[in-house]
Every structure is written in structure tokens, then in C-alpha cells.
Amino acid sequence: MIWDATFQLVLLGSLLIGATSGTLGAFAVLRRRSLLGDALAHAALPGVALAFLWTQSKALPILLLGATISGVVGVLIIEAIVNYTRIKADAALGIVLSVFFGGGIVLLTHIQQSEVGNQSGLDKFLFGQAASIVRADLYVMCVVSALVMVAVFLCYKEFKVLIFDAEFLAAQGFSPRVVDLLLMGLIVLTVMVGLQAVGVILIAAMLITPAAAARFWTDRLHVMVLASGILGALCGALGVGLSALAPRIPTGPVMVLVATAAFLVSALIAPRRGVLARWARIRANALRENGQHFLRAYLALQARGKREIALLDLASELQLPLYRVRRLATRLVRDGRVSLQNGACSLTELGHKEADFVVKSHQLWEYYLVYRSILEEDHVDRSADEVEHILTPEIIEQLESILAQEGIDVVGDIHKTHSGYRRTGEDG
Amino acid sequence: MDEFWGPFWIVLTGALAGASCGLLGAYLVLRKMSLLGDALSHAVLPGIVIAFLLSGSRDVIPMFIGAAICGVIATVLIETFHRRWRVQEDSSIGITFTALFALGVVLITAFAGQVDLDQECVLYGEIAYTPWDRLFWGEWDLGPRPVWILGTVFALNLALVLVFYKEFLIASFDAEMALSVGVSAALVHYVLMGAVSVTTVAAFESVGAILVVAMLIVPGASAYLWSDRLKVILTLSALMGVVSAIAGYFLAGVWNSSIAGAMVVVMGALFALSLIFAPHYGLLGRFVRQIRLSLRVARDHVLLKLLRERESQRVSALSWGDLVDTAARWVSGIAIRLLIWQGLITRKNGHFSLGEQGVIHATRLLRNHRLWESYLNQLGLPPDHVHDPADALEHFTDDHLREEIRAALPNIATDPQGKRIPDG
Numbered sequence: 113m114i115w116d117a118t119f120q121l122v123l124l125g126s127l128l129i130g131a132t133s134g135t136l137g138a139f140a141v142l143r144r145r146s147l148l149g150d151a152l153a154h155a156a157l158p159g160v161a162l163a164f165l166w167t168q169s170k171a172l173p174i175l176l177l178g179a180t181i182s183g184v185v186g187v188l189i190i191e192a193i194v195n196y197t198r199i200k201a202d203a204a205l206g207i208v209l210s211v212f213f214g215g216g217i218v219l220l221t222h223i224q225q226s227e228v229g230n231q232s233g234l235d236k237f238l239f240g241q242a243a244s245i246v247r248a249d250l251y252v253m254c255v256v257s258a259l260v261m262v263a264v265f266l267c268y269k270e271f272k273v274l275i276f277d278a279e280f281l282a283a284q285g286f287s288p289r290v291v292d293l294l295l296m297g298l299i300v301l302t303v304m305v306g307l308q309a310v311g312v313i314l315i316a317a318m319l320i321t322p323a324a325a326a327r328f329w330t331d332r333l334h335v336m337v338l339a340s341g342i343l344g345a346l347c348g349a350l351g352v353g354l355s356a357l358a359p360r361i362p363t364g365p366v367m368v369l370v371a372t373a374a375f376l377v378s379a380l381i382a383p384r385r386g387v388l389a390r391w392a393r394i395r396a397n398a399l400r401e402n403g404q405h406f407l408r409a410y411l412a413l414q415a416r417g418k419r420e421i422a423l424l425d426l427a428s429e430l431q432l433p434l435y436r437v438r439r440l441a442t443r444l445v446r447d448g449r450v451s452l453q454n455g456a457c458s459l460t461e462l463g464h465k466e467a468d469f470v471v472k473s474h475q476l477w478e479y480y481l482v483y484r485s486i487l488e489e490d491h492v493d494r495s496a497d498e499v500e501h502i503l504t505p506e507i508i509e510q511l512e513s514i515l516a517q518e519g520i521d522v523v524g525d526i527h528k529t530h531s532g533y534r535r536t537g538e539d540g
Numbered sequence: 541m542d543e544f545w546g547p548f549w550i551v552l553t554g555a556l557a558g559a560s561c562g563l564l565g566a567y568l569v570l571r572k573m574s575l576l577g578d579a580l581s582h583a584v585l586p587g588i589v590i591a592f593l594l595s596g597s598r599d600v601i602p603m604f605i606g607a608a609i610c611g612v613i614a615t616v617l618i619e620t621f622h623r624r625w626r627v628q629e630d631s632s633i634g635i636t637f638t639a640l641f642a643l644g645v646v647l648i649t650a651f652a653g654q655v656d657l658d659q660e661c662v663l664y665g666e667i668a669y670t671p672w673d674r675l676f677w678g679e680w681d682l683g684p685r686p687v688w689i690l691g692t693v694f695a696l697n698l699a700l701v702l703v704f705y706k707e708f709l710i711a712s713f714d715a716e717m718a719l720s721v722g723v724s725a726a727l728v729h730y731v732l733m734g735a736v737s738v739t740t741v742a743a744f745e746s747v748g749a750i751l752v753v754a755m756l757i758v759p760g761a762s763a764y765l766w767s768d769r770l771k772v773i774l775t776l777s778a779l780m781g782v783v784s785a786i787a788g789y790f791l792a793g794v795w796n797s798s799i800a801g802a803m804v805v806v807m808g809a810l811f812a813l814s815l816i817f818a819p820h821y822g823l824l825g826r827f828v829r830q831i832r833l834s835l836r837v838a839r840d841h842v843l844l845k846l847l848r849e850r851e852s853q854r855v856s857a858l859s860w861g862d863l864v865d866t867a868a869r870w871v872s873g874i875a876i877r878l879l880i881w882q883g884l885i886t887r888k889n890g891h892f893s894l895g896e897q898g899v900i901h902a903t904r905l906l907r908n909h910r911l912w913e914s915y916l917n918q919l920g921l922p923p924d925h926v927h928d929p930a931d932a933l934e935h936f937t938d939d940h941l942r943e944e945i946r947a948a949l950p951n952i953a954t955d956p957q958g959k960r961i962p963d964g
Contacts, residue, residue, distance in 0.1 A: 222797040
């Protein structure tokens with residue numbers, strides 16, 4: 113039923129919108145121009161209405177031309193206000209956005225209350241109505257998107273440099289202002305592509321949200337641009353599919369909600385930058401840290417001449433409740449660092465190795481801080497305590513060679529470390 | 541509804557909304573928080589809709605509660621995205637308010653039958669229906685409900701601004717100073733955001749979610765162009781809100797359009813006027829100052845040229861072609877005419893020479909120039925490099941500064957090029 117020709121047309125249109133705005137959104141977001149897209153879209157409304165009033169035509173190219181002109185005028189006014197008055201960028205953006213939108217509303221209500229207005233259907237430009245896309249509209253959208261895509265492909269390098277190092281761009285003989293203007297021009301075109309299906313109020317979200325979602329998945333620009341484009345296309349298609357189920361609901365908000373869901377999911381599950389991944393990393397660090405404290409405490413007790421070391425001794429040494437120490441021990445046994453026999457605990461060979469390593473890195477760091485006069489002798493313990501878990505064998509080697517040149521020879525000696533175990537929230 | 545009271549209530553509602561928003565807007569602009577106002581006014585929509593759905597009425601209390609909850613959620617989301625999830629700040633704002641606004645629109649259309657709200661109301665409010673939306677107390681007709689709501693909000697905002705004037709002032713301009721005298725800038729921030737939320741919700745019914753943004757930002761920014769004094773800015777901002785409500789109502793009648801939209805257009809016009817005509821920060825003022833400055837420089841150069849010719853005792857009069865500055869012919873020409881009109885130079889047979897007053901003026905300038913040259917030379921600039929900076933400085937040296945420089949120099953009679961420093 114919904115797989116008829118009209119629906120295919122609409123679906124194709126929304127795919128196109130999503131892909132274009134997603135692709136360009138990646139640049140807009142990284143260049144911190146995302147809210148400018150919002151102002152521009154709102155500023156397009158009076159252009160649509162004026163184009164209709166002058167030509168009495170509903171043809172998409174004419175309306176979009178009007179929208180483009182008033183959008184560009186809006187952006188120029190923002191620039192002028194910021195450059196020539198004491199008003200800051202945020203207020204200038206808000207002024208242009210709301211005043212142009214107010215003007216658009218005046219024109220729109222004027223059209224609606226006149227005779228021709230009822231069938232003008234201009235209000236679809238407010239919240240978007242993808243169902244109103246016809247074949248001719250699709251052609252227009254195709255041409256504009258193709259233009260945007262080609263421009264992005266050709267100017268990829270310039271945009272990249274503009275985003276990450278505008279001064280370098282200037283040094284290469286390009287004017288950052290010109291490249292910036294080009295980027296803004298492309299944002300204008302992208303907004304125009306989406307105007308009919310998403311509407312002036314929410315089209316900015318199609319620029320921002322997929323790009324922000326893609327940012328979680330990668331640190332590489334070209335991957336981000338691709339991911340953002342694909343994500344945008346998916347959101348567009350899914351949004352149209354969903355709103356086909358409830359025709360009363362305008363498509364713009366549905367697309368935006370789908371994109372928001374994609375953003376939230378990305379933020380949660382993306383590897384490395386995702387919230388869950390970060391949380392897991394923090395937890396793993398805490399676990400390792402507490403395990404190493406356990407091992408160090410064991411060495412400290414042993415150095416004080418204790419033979420049979422029970423968990424209770426370790427608990428009082430670590431100043432932790434017994435149940436936490438028991439949990440730590442269980443985990444260390446599982447990792448093959450500790451063995452438990454009749455309530456007495458002993459380190460395995462692997463456990464000894466790690467314990468020695470931790471003690472040594474703690475001490476090395478203390479020496480190094482004192483040697484470099486970074487901290488006083490009685491202040492180094494805390495810093496060393498934080499660092500002992502992070503130092504890698506390579507760094508240890510370097511520290512050793514630096515200190516060896518000064519005639520300082522550090523052997524991991526538990527007698528020489530100050531005791532104290534930094535508290536962290538998590539444990540095993 | 542009779543012919544006077546209908547329009548009266550509508551204009552009063554608009555004026556109260558404009559004044560309430562204007563008072564707070566001045567602070568938003570000063571504190572560079574305009575976009576937060578923008579985001580907040582979009583974000584409260586789902587709260588309002590859900591309150592409508594749950595309470596089944598247009599009661600104010602549930603609406604405020606819903607909007608307040610939504611406002612807090614929006615703030616928390618923006619902070620979480622930005623600080624904890626490391627999304628850029630502008631993107632965080634953009635994602636949050638578009639998502640919440642989209643949710644609100646979807647809810648409105650999905651429950652269209654049950655909610656006494658529609659898309660139009662969201663966009664430009666229902667101020668035209670104000671006179672028919674009555675508030676009853678028992679049998680008593682107390683007048684239009686929006687007037688009561690906005691009147692209360694205006695009174696609250698006014699009280700807030702008057703009572704905490706000093707606290708707001710100091711926290712807005714110097715947060716550290718505020719902290720040192722015991723004013724919490726964070727508290728002021730939250731009080732202000734709370735007031736903005738309440739005002740947004742109150743104005744929402746009358747002017748819609750997006751036009752509230754205009755009422756918040758535009759009068760504040762316009763007033764900011766007219767003055768540096770907070771009291772003046774606040775008064776002007778509120779006044780502009782009122783004026784645009786009145787003018788907007790009548791324009792909407794003429795254009796046959798939305799009243800709230802017309803109010804915003806008037807605000808835009810007021811802003812454009814301020815942008816051009818504001819005395820110190822307006823474009824026209826800036827332009828006039830620049831013209832006057834270049835005229836003054838051109839005039840000084842004409843005087844100096846004539847005096848130098850006289851000093852070298854070649855001629856005491858120059859033709860127009862010799863006198864006019866070829867690099868800036870236009871300004872120089874006006875400057876010469878101005879000098880003749882002021883009687884500083886005289887014209888005889890197509891040649892120009894210094895008048896009595898002109899000599900005094902020109903001598904003072906030459907003294908400035910040569911004193912500066914000597915002074916710059918003493919600072920270590922080689923003699924062939926002192927002319928250009930002295931040329932720039934000579935115009936802005938008053939009697940006091942001139943004698944200071946004189947005092948800082950050893951007793952000399954000539955400048956580094958050996959030219960006599962005239963007495964002035």
C-alpha cells in the first residue's frame with residue numbers, strides 16, 4: 113500500500129535531504145556554524161512568502177530562490193551587525209532569526225487570509241510536509257544536492273584546513289574568508305534542499321544532529337563526513353517511513369526525533385568516545401589500580417616481617433572494609449596474581465613481578481620529581497601514587513637512564529616508599 | 541466585545557508581554573545569553589503540551605509546572621551533552637532545543653483532538669482571542685485571563701529588577717567583583733533563567749514560542765545601542781516592547797495579518813532605526829564621526845601647507861591645484877571651503893593665503909608637529925623616521941599635552957631637521 117510511486121518519490125527525496133545535510137553538517141558543526149544554519153533557515157521564510165506574493169506561483173525553484181535570497185540577506189545582516197556594532201554574535205543571530213521569522217509569519221498570515229492563500233500550501237514550509245514532494249521538486253533537489261556534493265568533493269582539503277587550522281590556510285595563499293563564505297553558501301543550499309520536507313524551524317537539526325552523532329564514532333574527518341551523510345540519509349528515510357504511518361503529523365519533527373535517537377544511541381554505544389566505553393575504561397582503570405594497591409600492600413606487610421598474611425591484615429593495611437579486599441583477592445586469584453591457602457594469601461610469580469614493577473615505578477617517579485625540583489620530597493608521594501599505575505615499561509626505562517646519568521640508582525625497595533593508598537570509588 | 545475594549549485588551553496584553561520580555565532581554569543581551577533564551581523558549585513546548593494533556597484545561601499552574609520541568613530538563617541535557625559527552629556547546633544547544641520542540645509539535649498533532657492547541661498557536665499565539673478569554677471568580681467577570689497572567693509576570697519582573705538592581709548589575713558586569721562583595725553570580729544566573737522561563741511560558745499563549753525570542757532579544761539589543769547606563773537600557777527596552785505592541789496591533793489591521801508577527805516586525809524596524817540613528821553606537825553616528833575626523837585632518841594639512849610655504853618665504857599664497865591634497869581631493873576640497881567660511885584662510889585672485897586667525901591655528905599645529913618630532917627623536921627614532929608619526933599625532937595634541945612634551949625636552953629651538961620650533 114505505501115510502496116506506491118508517490119511514496120518512493122518521497123522516500124528518495126528524504127534520503128537526498130538527509131544525505132546532503134548530513135554531509136555538509138559535518139563541516140558546519142566542526143566549524144561551529146551549526147546555529148548559523150538555524151538562523152539562516154528561519155530567515156528563509158519571508159523569502160518563500162515574498163516569492164509567492166510576487167509571482168503567484170508555487171513552483172519550488174521560484175520559492176527556493178526567494179528563500180535563498182532572504183537567507184543570504186539574513187546572514188549578511190548578522191555579519192554586518194557583528195562587524196559594525198557593539199552587539200555580539202549570539203544576539204545578532206537571535207535578532208535576525210526572530211525578526212525575519214516574524215516578518216515571514218506576517219506575510220504568511222496575510223497570504224492565508226487573502227483569497228489565493230488557502231490553496232497556497234505555504235505553511236508546509238514551517239514544519240515540512242514530505243508528502244508534498246512531486247517529481248519536479250525531486251529534480252530540483254537532485255540538482256542542488258549534486259551541486260553541494262561536488263563542491264564538497266572539490267573543496268574537501270580547503271574545508272579541512274579551514275576547520276582545523278585557518279591560519280595555515282592563509283599561509284597557503286587561500287583566503288579563509290572566501291573559503292568560509294563558500295562553506296556558508298553551501299549551508300544555504302543545503303537548507304534549501306530540506307526546506308520543503310523538514311521546514312524552516314527544524315531543518316537546522318538535520319545539519320547538527322547527524323553530524324554530532326557521527327562525531328562519536330571517529331576522529332577522522334573523511335570517515336565522519338561519510339558516516340554523517342549515511343546517518344542523515346537513514347534518518348530522513350526512517351522519518352518519512354514513520355510519518356507515513358500517521359499522515360497528520362508533519363515530517364520535519366519526526367525526522368528530527370529519529371535523528372535525535374540516533375544521536376543518543378551513538379553517544380551511548382560508540383567505541384572509545386561513547387559514554388559506555390568511557391565508563392568501562394574508567395572502571396577498568398579503577399580495578400587495575402586497586403589490584404595494584406593490594407599487591408603493594410602485600411609487599412609492605414612482608415617487608416615488615418610478617419609471615420602469614422591474611423586478608424584481614426591487608427584490609428587494615430589498605431584501610432578498606434574486608435568484603436572489598438575479599439572481592440579484590442578473588443579477582444586477583446582469577447588473574448593468576450595471588451593464591452589463597454587456608455586464609456593466608458601469597459603472591460604468585462606473576463603477582464610478584466607486577467608488585468615489584470609498581471613499587472619501582474612509584475619510587476622512580478618520586479626520585480624524578482625531586483631530581484627535577486618539581487615537588488618537595490615530602491610532597492611527591494601523592495603524585496607518584498597516581499602515576500605508578502600508568503607508567504609503561506618504556507617510560508620506566510627512560511626514567512632509569514635519566515636518573516642513572518645523575519648517579520642515582522633506584523632499586524624497587526618497598527622500605528623506601530611512603531605508604532598510603534589513594535582511594536578510588538570502584539573496586540572488584 | 542465593543543470597539544474600544546477589544547483592541548484595548550489586545551494591545552494591553554501585547555504591551556505587558558513586550559515590557560516583561562524587554563526588561564529581562566536587556567540582561568540577556570548584556571550577559572551574552574541570547575541563545576539560551578532562544579533555546580529555552582523552544583524547549584518548554586513539550587512541557588506545555590503534556591500539561592494540557594494531563595490537566596485537560598488551560599489552567600496556568602499545570603502549564604507553568606510542565607514548562608518549568610521541561611526547562612530544567614533542557615538545561616541539564618545541554619550541560620550533559622557539552623560537559624560530560626564533550627559535544628560542542630553550540631551543537632549541544634541546537635540538538636536539545638530542536639529535539640524538544642519537535643517532540644512538542646509531534647505531541648500537538650498526534651493528540652490534536654484532545655489538546656486545545658494547534659501549530660498556529662505554537663508559532664504565533666492567539667493574542668487576537670484575548671478579549672474573549674475571560675477570567676471568572678465565582679460569578680464575577682474579572683477581565684481577560686492573559687492580561688492577568690502577563691500583568692502578574694510583569695509586576696514580578698519589575699519587582700525583581702528594582703529590588704535586585706545592584707546585584708544584577710554587578711553580577712552582569714563583573715562576576716568576580718560580585719563574588720568578592722558577597723553576590724553569587726551563579727544564583728543571579730539561575731534567578732534570571734527562572735524569570736526568563738516563567739515569562740516565556742506566560743507570553744507563549746499570546747505570541748507563540750518563536751516570537752517570544754524576538755520579544756526577549758530585539759528590544760534589549762536595540763536599547764543597548766542607545767546607552768551605556770543599565771537604567772536607561774532597561775527603561776528603553778521595556779518601552780520599545782510597549783511601543784511595538786501598540787504599533788504592531790494597528791499594522792496587523794492594515795496588513796490583515798498576525799498581530800504577534802506584526803509586533804515583531806515593528807521591533808525589527810525599531811532595531812534597524814537604532815542601528816542607524818543611535819548617537820554613539822549607531823552606524824550614522826560612526827559615519828559622521830569618521831567624516832569629521834578626516835575633515836579635521838585635511839583642514840590641518842591645508843593650514844600646515846600654507847604656513848610651511850610662508851616659512852620658506854617662497855610665496856604666501858597657493859593656487860587651488862597646489863593646495864588641494866591629491867590623495868584625498870574630495871575631502872581636501874571641502875576642508876578648504878570650510879576654512880574660507882571660518883575665515884581662517886582668504887582667497888584673492890584664485891590664490892589662497894592664511895588669515896590672521898589661520899596663522900595662529902597653523903602655528904600651533906606646526907609647533908605640535910615639531911615638538912613631536914623632537915620628542916620621538918629623543919625616544920630613539922632616527923630623524924628621518926619621525927615625520928610620519930608626528931604627522932599623525934599633531935592633530936590630537938591639546939595645549940596641556942603640548943606643554944608636557946615641551947617640558948620633557950631639553951631647551952631646544954629646532955627640531956631634528958634643524959627647523960625652528962615656533963612659539964605657540
